[in-house]
Amino acid sequence: MMLALVASGCTSRVGEDAERELPYEQSAGPAGEVPPELEEFYAQTLTWEKCADYATGEFDSQPLADPAVECTRLSVPLDYADPSGETIRIGVLRRSAGDESERIGSLMVNPGGPGVAGLSTAASLAAENEDLADRFDFVGFDPRGVGSSEPTISCVTGEERDADRADDSELDASPAGVARAEQENRDYAANCEQRTEFGSDMLANLGTRDVVKDMDVLRSALGDEKLNYVGFSYGTRIGSTYAETFPDSVRAMVLDGAVDPNKDPVEEVVAQGKGFQEAFDDFVTWCLDQQDCPFTSASSANADYQSLVRPLAESPIDVGDGRPLSYEDATTGTVQALYSEQLWDHLQTGLNELRQHRGDTLMMLADLYLERSTDGEYTTTQDAFVAIRCVDDPRVTDPAKVAEVNERYKAAAPFLDDGNPPSTARDSCAFWPVPNTGQPHLPQVEGVPPILVISTTGDPATPYQAGVSLAKALNGALLTFEATQHTVFLQGNPCVDEAGTDYLTDGTLPSEGTRCQP
Template identity: 75%
Template sequence: MILALVAAGCTSSVDGASGPELPFEESAGPAGEVPDGLDEFYGQALTWEKCVDYASSDLDAQPLADPAVQCTHLTVPLDYTDPGGETIRIGVLRRPASNPAERIGSLLINPGGPGVAGLSTAAALGAENDDLAARFDFVGFDPRGVGSSEPTIECLTGDERDADRADDVEIDATGAGVTETEQENRDYATKCVERTEFGEEMLANLGTRDVVKDMDVLRSALGDEKLTYLGFSYGTRIGSTYAETFPENVRAMVLDGAVDPTKSPEDEVVAQGKGFQEAFDDFVAWCVDQGECPFDSAATATTAFQDLTRPLADNPIELPDGRPLSYEDATTGVIQALYSQQLWEHLKTGLTELSQGQGSTLMSLADLYLERGRDGEYSTTQDAFVAIRCVDDPRITEPAQVRFLGQRYLDAAPFLDHGNPPSPARDSCAFWPVPNTGEPHLPDVEGIPPVLVISTTGDPATPYQAGVALADALGGALLTYEATQHTVFLQGNPCVDDAGTAYLVDGTVPGEGTRCQP
């Protein structure tokens, strides 16, 4: 679809091609079927401008400074049952296809989370994958409540989150510890309501149910009759939910690092714990083989890791910047590094430092995971993560269930056993002021075209079998990647990238049993 320009000049654009001067207004919709009462949203004009002001964290700044990208805000209803009521705005980025003559349409991308801002992901992937970027506009969006979207979910200040990270009370299963933890979690829910514009109404309409409706508005406003979508990690749940909600609007979907739509939140947490334990074991085998590893052998590594990290709960390490490396921060840093083998060298360094009473590398990894900027401020991701999960899934409200789940998790991931009994303290979702809007189920997606699910055998965060289950649930094709990392498509593996690109361009799915290696 070639978009109609309402007002435009000329300047340098993608790969030196002539393109419109920013800002400019563009009207391309409505495209496809428009739900009743939503005509003005599906047919809205978009004003594209430079992206530098859309950066919501330090990590966003460089990719959003690329002159080849354009940004806008999409207006959508706050509550789709009341389209004439309050509206909110969704931040959107586009990197136009570098070969307009062979352009297929838009490729809408979500990096997961839930709650991760998506603009910089689309900008970076578009700049690094020439073949696909020649045929598609790479489009990223910040889901409602996230990043450059307006309003954002606001719960904790930067100082409050620093204090929360330094406080390891959540692993204290004594009566006083449980009381303190639950009070903190009640206070957190209250702050989310008080500090977020539209309060409870925003929190009630934040989840995946509403994000996929925003995506369909965006599809139409961009001028695409059908949606072409790439979802990573939790973005696979967004993809399967979109396919169930708008099956007639699906053109193609690549879902990488799958969330099993039928698995309960409890089983999902335990499966993730098992995945991180397996990734930790793989890291240890690599580390011992490399030499100069803080662990003597794989057989003793779990105990040795516990001996390194458990003392931090009572005696955190004070770092040069004055912050303490807590038990929570140390294990968060380790989890961050287990997402990708590219970070294993940093993890080895961090654990070696810890054995010497130092903690700067692990703190840096934890800051990366939690998206803490150099100025001490945080992105919206952590607050949005909690808020979205609280409305996307049923809550655990019985302390006995919480304790049982905690024990299951520690059994699945013994390297993360902190040495205390599992706490029965309920999390913030148990005190959330609005009901959940989703629950695990087998999606009804009859009539959608074949989708491509990519699953990695050693994925620590979204275990391989979840990809097998998702492909089966959607009647799609499964591509297996044999490695230890979280997600892989468009990250430089020719086998995976060629298969996914061929699918997105012409709909060709890989043959049954196709496997790729590093």
């Protein structure tokens, strides 16, 4: 539950139980190791102020109105190879530890994406997890180019994204359809470069390679010699990359919903398709035990689903305000619901609505996934997701390889087969204006203390085996959660939360083979 709106002249406790009126300046760094030529960044003074002005939309306005949190912006080099050049600013939130006498340090949190803003996540998790919030300052940050950080990645307007969602022409695998799709993807890449401040320089220095360097500057500026970190989903890639880049600066990490750092991006996509099919199958099993399930049997569920959503490609459903529910929106809404069993009721309702030629619930789920507000505006997440992925991973530029990937994905997730031949259209990354800066590899983490990896058996987005592989690569411990959902730590499961909290506070890892259940 969030607290009331910020009142004028609010105060925030920092340091030895002192209360300081916002805004105030604080210089806590440098702490720990400082790379050469970056002293001014590691030792910078931070100006803490109320967080309300850091909200970028209705999705984070309530958590950032909590008077218990304070925010600042951290200055970092745009290009770490040229620290005397242009600078950018990273949005940061902090909720101070509840028990100053037992305080361990800061606990940095990243919710994943890539491209998801982190301020509201940290505020919400701190408010809901008192035991851990007593021992640590919860710290959230918006990675460079994201949310309240400046500048942000900007590629399309809200109206342009709405129009793209309504257009299912990308399903056309004919030569003309492929040419049209590739031109749209070229235009998107060009727009990202033209509409983002610093253009190609910003896009070139946006990836995980640079985010972990920003994190190390933040660690020092907050006065922490070592990093404590919780990363979800893509945030696990940030964690493993930080551990490899700054092995001597890690105290403890919990990585939940792992991305396998050594898996080829193509194989990762196919594995994710398999994960969503398994989650869909679990949903079907649950649905068949409910009243008014839209499926006739488990064996026919894929075909039943396709019969409901495929017609939308030719005949979208008007949901009001001039918005049509397209095939793309229906499948996006379905995928959103498969992230958590808590949304299965909504998915059942949405599929039954399709039988009545209505699309309100699936559109609501798609808007939730794409972070569209009621006024038609979108967060930066989708643009940042593409831009980060394009520099983090190798590109697929061979049309034949593209077709192979699409065919394998449809085979892995047959419920999402649109009934068309696999397209050869290359995505925006194939036309990206800057080279990629990352490659899949096993992280070299010699000297890093044990890391706790949490993996969920039925995770649709980051399959269970990826967590097994990451724990092995990091010489860490694996905690297994037996459920169908994406990530679990600090979300109310006592078994998982107690294990993670014990590890973060005193370094105690769960016993080998520990498994938790809902």
